[in-house]
Amino acid sequence: xxxxxxxxxxxxxxxxxxxxxxxxxxxxxxxxxxxxxxxxxxxxxxxxxxxxxxxxxxxxxxxxxxxxxxxxxxxxxxxxxxxxxxxxxxxxxxxxxxxxxxxxxxxxxxxxxxxxxxxxxxxxxxxxxxxxxxxxxxxxxxxxxxxxxxxxxxxxxxxxxxxxxxxxxxxxxxxxxxxxxxxxxxxxxxxxxxxxxxxxxxxxxxxxxxxxxxxxxxxxxxxxxxxxx
Ligand SMILES: Nc1ncnc2c1ncn2[C@@H]1O[C@H](COP(=O)(O)OP(=O)(O)OP(=O)(O)O)[C@@H](O)[C@H]1O
Numbered sequence: 160x161x162x163x164x165x166x167x168x169x170x171x172x173x174x175x176x177x178x179x180x181x182x183x184x185x186x187x188x189x190x191x192x193x194x195x196x197x198x199x200x201x202x203x204x205x206x207x208x209x210x211x212x213x214x215x216x217x218x219x220x221x222x223x224x225x226x227x228x229x230x231x232x233x234x235x236x237x238x239x240x241x242x243x244x245x246x247x248x249x250x251x252x253x254x255x256x257x258x259x260x261x262x263x264x265x266x267x268x269x270x271x272x273x274x275x276x277x278x279x280x281x282x283x284x285x286x287x288x289x290x291x292x293x294x295x296x297x298x299x300x301x302x303x304x305x306x307x308x309x310x311x312x313x314x315x316x317x318x319x320x321x322x323x324x325x326x327x328x329x330x331x332x333x334x335x336x337x338x339x340x341x342x343x344x345x346x347x348x349x350x351x352x353x354x355x356x357x358x359x360x361x362x363x364x365x366x367x368x369x370x371x372x373x374x375x376x377x378x379x380x381x382x383x384x385x386x387x388x
Contacts, residue, residue: 169229171226172226200358201359216228253328255328293311293312331343339363
């Protein structure tokens with residue numbers, strides 16, 4: 160097997176500059192990271208340090224100015240715009256801060272739509288909702304769910320197309336302590352049981368105990384944290 164294929168996510172020396180002229184910011188400064196399947200990695204760091212930018216290049220939402228991003232060996236820079244969209248839908252799941260659900264759809268339909276968009280016709284949302292403890296909320300719309308429940312539905316939706324890479328942005332921002340632990344534990348379980356690589360950006364140091372590895376972002380540079388826990 161090619162060494163590059165070993166990693167679900169393999170970023171090498173990525174540089175991303177945002178803005179123009181005097182407001183130009185080096186959001187990512189020679190960032191490298193490699194995440195094997197089944198590993199749950201947390202990225203911590205202060206506001207503005209580049210965490211969202213990291214998720215954006217890992218998820219093929221933005222291309223770095225230089226450096227490479229490979230997802231299961233595929234160099235994202237080699238894909239056309241259309242192929243990038245298809246690749247993202249099939250291989251990468253996103254979980255956003257607030258769940259980011261569509262207000263008019265029931266929990267089950269959120270999952271069905273995500274499957275349909277990726278070309279996976281008839282998916283039974285039942286088992287996946289069951290696995291995140293939300294089978295009893297299948298017919299509820301987001302407005303009828305708690306923050307933690309919405310977050311769980313968001314995780315189930317991100318997993319519906321069996322992504323090999325799950326990118327998670329501040330999943331506990333709207334949750335209390337107990338729910339935060341439950342949601343992050345759920346992510347850890349999915350990483351380990353389904354062999355999904357999970358990269359989670361968080362400010363919440365309280366939940367880092369569930370992660371396999373912690374990286375710290377400071378001024379666009381990524382490294383081992385000086386202080387953990
Ligand atoms: N469109 C843009 N134009 C110019 N600078 C930008 C733009 N978007 C982000 N930045 C800057 O790039 C840097 C990295 O931003 P990024 O959103 O990746 O940080 P972050 O660590 O995710 O922050 P937060 O924790 O507050 O969400 C910041 O200094 C930010 O001000």
